[in-house]
Amino acid sequence: MDWDRARRRAEVLEARHPEAAPVLRFARALWRFQEEIYRRARRGGRAAARRLDTALLGGFLPDYLQLVEKHGPPELAARAQKLQERPDWDELLRACWRRANDRLELLARAILEPYVHHLAERWREEVGDLEGGTGSCPFCGRPPLLATANGERRLVCSLCATAWAFPEGECPLCRGRRLERLGDPAFPHLRVEGCADCGRYLKVVDLGRDPEAVAAADEIASGALDTVREGARGNP
Numbered sequence: 001m002d003w004d005r006a007r008r009r010a011e012v013l014e015a016r017h018p019e020a021a022p023v024l025r026f027a028r029a030l031w032r033f034q035e036e037i038y039r040r041a042r043r044g045g046r047a048a049a050r051r052l053d054t055a056l057l058g059g060f061l062p063d064y065l066q067l068v069e070k071h072g073p074p075e076l077a078a079r080a081q082k083l084q085e086r087p088d089w090d091e092l093l094r095a096c097w098r099r100a101n102d103r104l105e106l107l108a109r110a111i112l113e114p115y116v117h118h119l120a121e122r123w124r125e126e127v128g129d130l131e132g133g134t135g136s137c138p139f140c141g142r143p144p145l146l147a148t149a150n151g152e153r154r155l156v157c158s159l160c161a162t163a164w165a166f167p168e169g170e171c172p173l174c175r176g177r178r179l180e181r182l183g184d185p186a187f188p189h190l191r192v193e194g195c196a197d198c199g200r201y202l203k204v205v206d207l208g209r210d211p212e213a214v215a216a217a218d219e220i221a222s223g224a225l226d227t228v229r230e231g232a233r234g235n236p
């Protein structure tokens, strides 16, 4: 993930889509913080490819919770306040890594993400690119956050940002081939693909139509497309 590029893109999108400005501003603050975690993890040397250094991450917790309370949406800030009183952060992070506790995932994953980006990068450097073609991330097994299209279709992992090739016209979640495309004129380079077989949706960022797009930032800015998606779900 190129944090600096994502932040600059978010600034452009803030001006273009004022309704998404608060959430984009929060994302920029979060990315600055995540980049610091990522840099620290990289400086940490040769971590074993799947080892989670909770001591390193724990050191970032007070600043992180403060950031969420200051810039985050009220609901998240309230949760952060409660978590500050818990002494078992190590275990929470491990549970998030193991996917043992979905309820806490939202808060824990923001601090986990940049560390797992580092682990995935380290894996690619030492072992090589992982084979694509599967519906979930070949590194960490999470579902895709979205897809990008630019000559070939790639899925982008919702946790470690690994991107991998996946066939066009196929649902990554159930491998069904009855995809319906929904769009919004405000986001000409984005679309939502709904699957008629499993009922799930995936956002697609067309980098051919807008080479300046940065998947993470454009995903956040295009909340209106999620409304399109919800509308379609209510009126099949």
Ligand SMILES: [Zn+2]
Pocket: 137, 138, 139, 140, 141, 142, 157, 158, 159, 160, 161, 162
């Ligand atoms: Zn992953």
Ligand SMILES: [Zn+2]
Pocket: 171, 172, 173, 174, 175, 176, 195, 196, 197, 198, 199, 200
């Ligand atoms: Zn499907």
